[in-house]
Amino acid sequence: MNDTELDELLARAARPLPIAADNLAASVADDVARGARSRRRRRWLIPALIAGAFALTAGASLTAIQLAQWQGVSMPEGNVRSTVPIPLEWVTEDGHAERCGAWIELSDPGPGDRTALDDAIRAHDWSGFGQRLYDTGDPVADDPGGEGRTASRLEPELRAFAEQTIPGVRWMEDDAGRTAVTAYGFRCAPDVP
Numbered sequence: 491m492n493d494t495e496l497d498e499l500l501a502r503a504a505r506p507l508p509i510a511a512d513n514l515a516a517s518v519a520d521d522v523a524r525g526a527r528s529r530r531r532r533r534w535l536i537p538a539l540i541a542g543a544f545a546l547t548a549g550a551s552l553t554a555i556q557l558a559q560w561q562g563v564s565m566p567e568g569n570v571r572s573t574v575p576i577p578l579e580w581v582t583e584d585g586h587a588e589r590c591g592a593w594i595e596l597s598d599p600g601p602g603d604r605t606a607l608d609d610a611i612r613a614h615d616w617s618g619f620g621q622r623l624y625d626t627g628d629p630v631a632d633d634p635g636g637e638g639r640t641a642s643r644l645e646p647e648l649r650a651f652a653e654q655t656i657p658g659v660r661w662m663e664d665d666a667g668r669t670a671v672t673a674y675g676f677r678c679a680p681d682v683p
Contacts, residue, residue, distance in 0.1 A: 569672065570604040571595045574611040576648075578620035578676055582636045590620065590637070592644065592676035594652055596659070598669050603656055610655040623647065637678060648674050 565571060575591025582588070596603055623643040630638030649661050652671045660670035 565595055565673065566597065569595055569597045570599050571673075572604065572607045572611060574608040576611055576614075576619075576651075576676075577616045578623065578640060578644075578678075580620040580624035580636060580640060582624070582634070584634075586635060588620070588635050588637070588640075588678050590640075590676050590678035592648065592674065594648060594671055595673035596656075596669055597664055597672040598667055600656075600669050603659075603669055607652070607655055610651070614651070619647075635678065637676075641676070644676070645674070 572594045575593060578588075578590040578592055580588050594607060596607070620640060623640045624636050626643055627636070627639035628642040630642065633639055649671070652659050652661070656669060658669070660668055662672065663670050664672055
């Protein structure tokens with residue numbers, strides 16, 4: 491297989507980012523633009539952004555595939571993400587089955603917070619969870635897989651779960667020194683565990 495054939499194969503395999511990921515990226519960009527994050531940016535951030543932009547244009551197919559994998563998205567130093575995915579499975583009205591996984595990201599986690607989160611995810615009965623979110627979700631235009639519809643109901647459920655699992659956890663607040671959920675997301679792919 492030569493480079494051209496590989497590029498073509500990767501281009502066919504690339505899927506657009508889920509609506510939830512687009513919304514999360516827009517929210518993060520808004521926070522940064524407003525200066526909501528008070529932590530100093532590392533000196534390597536600008537070169538990394540330039541290198542990322544170059545990689546995006548030089549290998550768009552591969553980059554699109556990597557970005558579609560939420561757990562492959564980088565996070566600030568010191569943050570942790572659940573290692574166990576929350577299963578999201580549903581069948582659309584036209585019979586299309588989706589199998590996805592959701593993750594929760596914590597900033598300034600306390601000792602054992604990640605383990606507690608993973609253990610709670612394992613212990614929780616998630617059967618029917620994704621279908622319930624899809625069934626009660628707000629219809630979204632151009633959403634044949636139902637990812638946007640499911641995402642419209644995901645945040646309050648994850649928030650309640652996080653608050654029950656880690657008492658005192660803050661939601662979408664980046665308050666240095668206090669444990670907070672600063673991101674969440676999900677991906678739908680054949681390889682979601």
